[in-house]
Amino acid sequence: MEGTPQPPQSQPPGGPKPAPGPKQGQPGGPQKPPQPAAGKPPSVNPHERIDGLRSWLAQVERRLGLRTYIGAALVVLALAAGGAGVFLALRTEQDAATEADVENLREELTGVEQTAVEAAQQDVEAVNETLTDLENQISRLENEQGSLSDELSVAQDDIQDLRDQIADLETDGGTGAGAP
Secondary structure (H helix, E strand, O other), rough: OOOOOOOOOOOOOOOOOOOOOOOOOOOOOOOOOOOOOOOOOOOHHHHHHHHHHHHHHHHHEEEEEEHHHHHHHHHHHHHHHHHHHHHHHHHHHHOOOHHHHHHEEEEEEHHHHHHHHHHHHHHHHHHHHHHHHHHHHHHHHHHHHHHHHHHHHHHHHHHHHHHHHHHHHHHHHHHHHHHH
């Protein structure tokens, strides 16, 4: 009974599938498998069907195992990230400065600033005193240099007077020494 529609044969997943190509019954295309007689179920080798189901189950088990492994790894990573977040939050809370801490730091900073200003003022006063002492020493040395310069000028004048006197004596003495 070729006109009676047959129920489609169920293929196990992963089982053989017909390749697309020319329609059956055309030359060069796959030949139509022989139809069983009316009322008889198609002859399927049970061993082939069991082997197909086993390979399909093995493939499903591999995929399920891989997904389980990846899921477990993601859960472990999520737990680790959560634990790290909790640790950091607690650590930040412990290390956080309070208003009192900030106020104490401000007071210490103000004290240090005042101490630094006082020390700088003392240093400026000491430098000013040193400069005043140096200016006084320079003035004293300039005065001494002026008096020494005056003494040198007087000494040079005296030397010149003595040379003039010696020259006069030599000229007078030469004429006077020859006359009895």
